[in-house]
Amino acid sequence: MTHMHITSWALGLILFLVALALYKKNSNKPATIVHMILRLVYLFIIVTGGLLTWDYIQGYGMPLLGEAIVKALAGLWIVVVMEGILVSTKKGKAVTGKWIQFFIALIIVIVLGFFRLPMGFYF
Template identity: 60%
Template structure:
């Protein structure tokens, strides 16, 4: 399940970048289509991440349990930041604060996911 989770969020980042490029070029319709596909990918990211979290719930290693919950919350925060960046950008509103949140959440998720947690 770990490989499916990594594949789903890599696909999510690629779709996010494509949607941003379309928005920057002023192509609203292709950006909206890619954004809708990205929203479907969010569901797959949440499903595979929830399955990984379930594995941590079944183990009895309490320090990892707290870090897994923290990573899950940061992952949801990351998805929310990505969504808000695309929505605000499409409406022409400032997105600087959401980019800052995106970077902070991404750092937390990557450090916990690749350095601290074994799966």
């Protein structure tokens, strides 16, 4: 499940950057298509992340429960902010605050996912 989650995140970030570049070039029709595909990938990200969180709850118990929940919430936060960045870019609104939120949540997710929780690199 971990590999599927990481793959869906990688695909999601690639599609996010492609949609963002297309919106900035004012290619709205191709950008909208990529954006809709990205929304389907969001579902894979959320489902696989939820299953990983469930695995943490079942397998590792209370010592890591708080960190797993924080990582899950930060992951949801990233999905919401990615959607907000794309919609604001499409409408021509300011996105500076959303980018700051994106990078803060991304740091939280990477640190917890790869370096603290047991299914990451060091455990």
